[in-house]
Amino acid sequence: MRVYLTAARLSLRRYLTYRSSAAAGVATNTVFGCIRAFVLIALWKQKPDINGWDEADAVTYAFATQALIAPMGIFLSGTELGPRIRSGDVAVDLYRPVDFQAWWLSLDIGRAVGAGVLRSAPPVLFGLLLFPVRLPLDPVNWIEFVVCCVLGYAVSFALRYLTSLLAFWTMDERGVASIMTTAGMFCSGLIIPLTIMPGLLGTVVQHTPWAAVVQLPINVLLGTQAGGFGYALGFAALWALVLLACGRMLTSAARRKVVVQGG
Amino acid sequence: MAEPTTADGFADADAEATSAGPLPRSRAEQRPLPGPLAYLLLVRMWSRAASQYRVSLALTGVAQVFTTCLDLIAILVIYSQVPVIGGFTLAQTLYLYGTTRLAFGLSDLVASGVETLADSIRLGTFDIVLIRPVSTLAQVLADQFTPKRFGKLVPAIATLIWAVIVLPVQWNAIRVILCCFTVLCGFVIYCALWVLSGCVSFVAVDAREVANTFTYGSEFATEYPITIFGRPLGLALTFVLPVAFVTWQPTLYVLGRSDPFGLPGFLRFASPVAAVLLSGLAALVWRACIRRYRSTGS
Numbered sequence A: 001m002r003v004y005l006t007a008a009r010l011s012l013r014r015y016l017t018y019r020s021s022a023a024a025g026v027a028t029n030t031v032f033g034c035i036r037a038f039v040l041i042a043l044w045k046q047k048p049d050i051n052g053w054d055e056a057d058a059v060t061y062a063f064a065t066q067a068l069i070a071p072m073g074i075f076l077s078g079t080e081l082g083p084r085i086r087s088g089d090v091a092v093d094l095y096r097p098v099d100f101q102a103w104w105l106s107l108d109i110g111r112a113v114g115a116g117v118l119r120s121a122p123p124v125l126f127g128l129l130l131f132p133v134r135l136p137l138d139p140v141n142w143i144e145f146v147v148c149c150v151l152g153y154a155v156s157f158a159l160r161y162l163t164s165l166l167a168f169w170t171m172d173e174r175g176v177a178s179i180m181t182t183a184g185m186f187c188s189g190l191i192i193p194l195t196i197m198p199g200l201l202g203t204v205v206q207h208t209p210w211a212a213v214v215q216l217p218i219n220v221l222l223g224t225q226a227g228g229f230g231y232a233l234g235f236a237a238l239w240a241l242v243l244l245a246c247g248r249m250l251t252s253a254a255r256r257k258v259v260v261q262g263g
Numbered sequence B: 001m002a003e004p005t006t007a008d009g010f011a012d013a014d015a016e017a018t019s020a021g022p023l024p025r026s027r028a029e030q031r032p033l034p035g036p037l038a039y040l041l042l043v044r045m046w047s048r049a050a051s052q053y054r055v056s057l058a059l060t061g062v063a064q065v066f067t068t069c070l071d072l073i074a075i076l077v078i079y080s081q082v083p084v085i086g087g088f089t090l091a092q093t094l095y096l097y098g099t100t101r102l103a104f105g106l107s108d109l110v111a112s113g114v115e116t117l118a119d120s121i122r123l124g125t126f127d128i129v130l131i132r133p134v135s136t137l138a139q140v141l142a143d144q145f146t147p148k149r150f151g152k153l154v155p156a157i158a159t160l161i162w163a164v165i166v167l168p169v170q171w172n173a174i175r176v177i178l179c180c181f182t183v184l185c186g187f188v189i190y191c192a193l194w195v196l197s198g199c200v201s202f203v204a205v206d207a208r209e210v211a212n213t214f215t216y217g218s219e220f221a222t223e224y225p226i227t228i229f230g231r232p233l234g235l236a237l238t239f240v241l242p243v244a245f246v247t248w249q250p251t252l253y254v255l256g257r258s259d260p261f262g263l264p265g266f267l268r269f270a271s272p273v274a275a276v277l278l279s280g281l282a283a284l285v286w287r288a289c290i291r292r293y294r295s296t297g298s
Helices: A002-017 A019-046 A055-072 A081-087 A090-095 A100-119 A121-130 A139-165 A174-187 A199-205 A215-222 A228-257 B010-019 B035-050 B054-081 B090-123 B126-131 B136-142 B147-166 B173-203 B208-222 B226-239 B248-254 B265-269 B271-292
Strands: none
Touching: A002 A100, A019 A055, A019 A100, A019 A121, A019 B054, A019 B208, A019 B226, A055 A100, A055 A121, A055 A139, A055 A215, A081 A090, A081 A139, A090 A100, A100 A139, A100 A228, A139 A174, A139 A215, A139 A228, A174 B054, A215 A228, B035 B136, B035 B147, B054 B090, B054 B147, B090 B126, B090 B136, B090 B147, B090 B173, B090 B208, B090 B248, B126 B136, B136 B173, B173 B208, B173 B248, B173 B271, B208 B226, B226 B248, B248 B265
16 A cells, blocks of 8 residues: 555655646636636526526536646546557556556546646636635535545546556557547536536436536535435446446456567 | 748758768758748658558547537537527527637648647757758647648538528628638638747746647637627737637628627728738747747756
């Protein structure tokens, strides 16, 4: 266990080194948060109540999604494992006397915690200053939100890990990774809240694993999740378990069959 | 778009160095390649490199089509809730989206190589770019060119055709010409923004993501009627960061609407002026950055 904690800590320290880069990211997230907020405000001006959300909910959503982009790694193509498989460096990783999946999870957790510390609060605070952002005052909402974020992060990692593992077979996972990123951007609710999607589309996107990454935690924060915290918890935990288990199976398959690139 | 600059005397110095060698070359061979030709040759080279992983290239191309569609789907979802946003109907917003996306897609195709500039400055490989006897800007723009970017044009063209068919607009000569000019001027304005966003990397190497707000941010903002941003921000987007001239101003004329902000009518035809001014600015800033560039060393 100690080795994983150390790996996470060193990965966190590496992330925290690039502070100016994080500041640039914060600026970008904030600008995009504003543009999305304006679009949603224009929509809510026409229709003040959409599926139980008012304007403040929508604006809060616009900035909260921006806060989650970096820690959840929505724009990342897979994990850092992918490029190592492509270059053959993964041979070194396979030698390490650690659990392969847990090793990459620890490194990614370090990155996610760093991103959360440096990049999550500023866009929301900015929104709070200039837009009708409404955050709950009840600490229970916040605790439930954090729990949902942790599970949502597990789902996000599991998906990105699976994507990276494909490089063992396809030699270049970037094509699959970009499709997964695109699907993730849409199905997580980053582009447009899943709650306002109509009919069958809405039903489908609210059940993909990505829903647990952005939409469900924010629903819980706003207190608008149908079925409450219990449903969000169960949904996210189920997807996390299924996808992490798939990752384990694929890892052992890769260890048995695959020839590492390099020379 | 800014005329490609030569690398401030480096090219000539290189030509002289080679002419001092044992085999004297003809004048034509000593002259550096003209920028546009160099650009095309570099694009061909990078395309062949990108085609080595065929499946990956095809998949990333498909992903680009889907990514471009996401904002379109977002617009459709919004209009599934209400008939009008910011005073614009679905067909009108689709026209804005189509022209914006087409102009941006073309500029992305030509100029988004700038995105790798920050990395090459940080790693010091930009020095190599400077000492090659080829236009610096051509090399930077063509860097890592990949044919997958054509994927972005597909939904843009499809949406524009769709919008033109469903819009209740009397298409006369002026409107058709203005529509073509919208895309052309938008393309030039975005190219200038790409170059300017690259210049950000010279000042602050880590600020690559800030540069994205100029390019992707202004593209995203112009997909929607600018009225949704309110008057102060709408005017800022017209006169400070002149992206309103990409599609908004000419589109008001094409759709036969008066300006909701009450700006004078000649601005509808001012896009070429905005394009020329912004390109000039981009060219000046780029030259200044190249001149002041200091290698990071190791």
